[in-house]
Amino acid sequence: MLGFCLAEPGDYVAREGEPVDGLYIILDGQAEVSASANAEEANRPDYVLNKYDYFGYGTNSSDHQVNVVALSKLTCFILPNQYGYLLQPKTIWNAEETPEHSLLEKILHLEPLEVDIFRGFTLPEGPMFRQVFGGQLIGQALAAASKTVDCLKMVHSLHAIFLVAGDNNMPIIYQVHRARDGSSFATRKVEAKQKGLVIFTLIASFQKEEVGFEHQAAIMPDVPPPEQLLNLEEIRERRLTDPRFPTQYRNLAAKKKFTPWPIEMRFCEDSASQHKPSLNYWFRARGKLSDDQALHRCVVAYASDLLYSGVSLNPHREKGLKTYSLSLDHSIWFHKPVKADDWLLYVIESPSAHGGRGFVTGRMFNRQGELIMSLTQEALIRREKTRGPNPRPKL
Numbered sequence: 001m002l003g004f005c006l007a008e009p010g011d012y013v014a015r016e017g018e019p020v021d022g023l024y025i026i027l028d029g030q031a032e033v034s035a036s037a038n039a040e041e042a043n044r045p046d047y048v049l050n051k052y053d054y055f056g057y058g059t060n061s062s063d064h065q066v067n068v069v070a071l072s073k074l075t076c077f078i079l080p081n082q083y084g085y086l087l088q089p090k091t092i093w094n095a096e097e098t099p100e101h102s103l104l105e106k107i108l109h110l111e112p113l114e115v116d117i118f119r120g121f122t123l124p125e126g127p128m129f130r131q132v133f134g135g136q137l138i139g140q141a142l143a144a145a146s147k148t149v150d151c152l153k154m155v156h157s158l159h160a161i162f163l164v165a166g167d168n169n170m171p172i173i174y175q176v177h178r179a180r181d182g183s184s185f186a187t188r189k190v191e192a193k194q195k196g197l198v199i200f201t202l203i204a205s206f207q208k209e210e211v212g213f214e215h216q217a218a219i220m221p222d223v224p225p226p227e228q229l230l231n232l233e234e235i236r237e238r239r240l241t242d243p244r245f246p247t248q249y250r251n252l253a254a255k256k257k258f259t260p261w262p263i264e265m266r267f268c269e270d271s272a273s274q275h276k277p278s279l280n281y282w283f284r285a286r287g288k289l290s291d292d293q294a295l296h297r298c299v300v301a302y303a304s305d306l307l308y309s310g311v312s313l314n315p316h317r318e319k320g321l322k323t324y325s326l327s328l329d330h331s332i333w334f335h336k337p338v339k340a341d342d343w344l345l346y347v348i349e350s351p352s353a354h355g356g357r358g359f360v361t362g363r364m365f366n367r368q369g370e371l372i373m374s375l376t377q378e379a380l381i382r383r384e385k386t387r388g389p390n391p392r393p394k395l
């Protein structure tokens with residue numbers, strides 16, 4: 001919590017060697033900085049801090065290097081360490097300069113073309129489907145919207161509609177419309193275009209941090225921790241080597257082009273439970289992500305569409321069934337700050353499938369059991385029409 005510090009003349013406001021707990025801004029009074037007693041510092045003169053001078057967070061050390069003593073009645077405003085990010089310039093992450101960073105930062109990187117217009121690409125090293133991956137559109141559009149919003153406001157909800165299947169081989173233009181900028185909230189509408197055609201729209205709402213009523217009725221299911229579970233790559237490896245699978249199947253699986261996803265997933269149930277209209281898995285971004293909450297929200301938005309609507313097909317899976325499925329719409333509510341490079345549990349249920357549409361709901365919990373996000377999606381789910389090669393995107 002933000003706070004104030006009141007001190008009387010002679011009181012120590014900070015002591016050398018003690019941990020820095022925040023940034024102190026003097027609102028009233030004077031304080032003296034007394035240099036350390038060690039040899040090198042001994043010659044440094046003491047100096048006086050006045051109104052609006054500050055000390056604490058932001059120095060290179062996590063401990064105070066000096067004593068600060070009140071010279072008069074002193075009032076300081078304290079910005080605790082956890083809010084220090086407010087003082088940092090917003091990163092607006094830059095994929096080119098962070099080669100050691102997660103592939104996701106590269107995927108979500110956008111080129112600014114004009115005010116409120118950005119260009120995104122489908123990278124060959126990312127997951128590729130027959131049309132532009134829905135999560136990529138959501139993540140990139142949210143990144144475009146976030147770049148036009150005051151950095152103190154974070155996305156708290158978004159609603160997306162997929163209009164036309166996107167073409168992986170051409171760039172996507174994101175045009176942001178600034179629908180509203182209020183004092184607490186801001187709203188953005190984003191249109192994604194290819195060949196001048198709107199293929200996707202997103203409406204996102206952003207809010208300044210606010211203190212208010214709190215409760216959490218949702219309880220995280222009791223599942224094994226991620227360390228005890230296999231990830232997608234390990235499951236694949238097992239399938240390739242498990243002698244219980246026919247050799248022909250293993251040879252075929254080995255020939256399939258396999259690109260590891262930039263999201264690591266660990267499934268809480270084995271394939272025997274695949275007929276249930278539900279799925280629980282842990283996931284996290286591979287690699288290191290920049291410390292930018294806006295980026296972390298774009299990354300989970302991207303990941304949220306990878307294994308999601310397919311759950312509505314689970315009760316209908318049978319040998320030889322070929323399906324055609326496409327996300328139609330997607331909504332996310334961000335309840336709390338998220339760390340996308342730490343494990344999140346994705347709890348997915350499909351309450352209904354009807355009329356060629358499957359409906360799924362999702363909840364994401366962090367390891368502490370906090371409900372971080374709620375999600376919904378409807379997807380087109382059909383039996384694949386038998387015909388020749390894959391249909392081309394309708395652009």
Ligand SMILES: CCCCCCCCCCCCCCCCCC(=O)SCCNC(=O)CCNC(=O)[C@H](O)C(C)(C)COP(=O)(O)OP(=O)(O)OC[C@H]1O[C@@H](n2cnc3c(N)ncnc32)[C@H](O)[C@@H]1OP(=O)(O)O
Pocket residue numbers: 129131132133134135162163164165166267269270271274305306307310324325326327328380382383384385391392
């Ligand atoms: C426990 C361990 C478990 C481990 C499991 C691990 C497994 C890993 C699996 C990985 C899976 C990863 C999945 C990731 C999926 C992500 C979802 C997306 O990105 S989705 C991307 C984001 N979403 C989007 O891009 C959606 C964008 N929106 C749209 O494309 C359109 O709005 C529309 C298609 C939805 C409706 O348009 P409208 O014109 O009213 O619709 P029409 O009805 O007229 O059909 C139009 C055309 O669609 C075609 N087609 C249709 N049905 C079939 C079929 N049954 N058959 C074949 N084709 C079919 C056909 O070309 C047809 O034309 P035509 O042949 O008839 O001439």
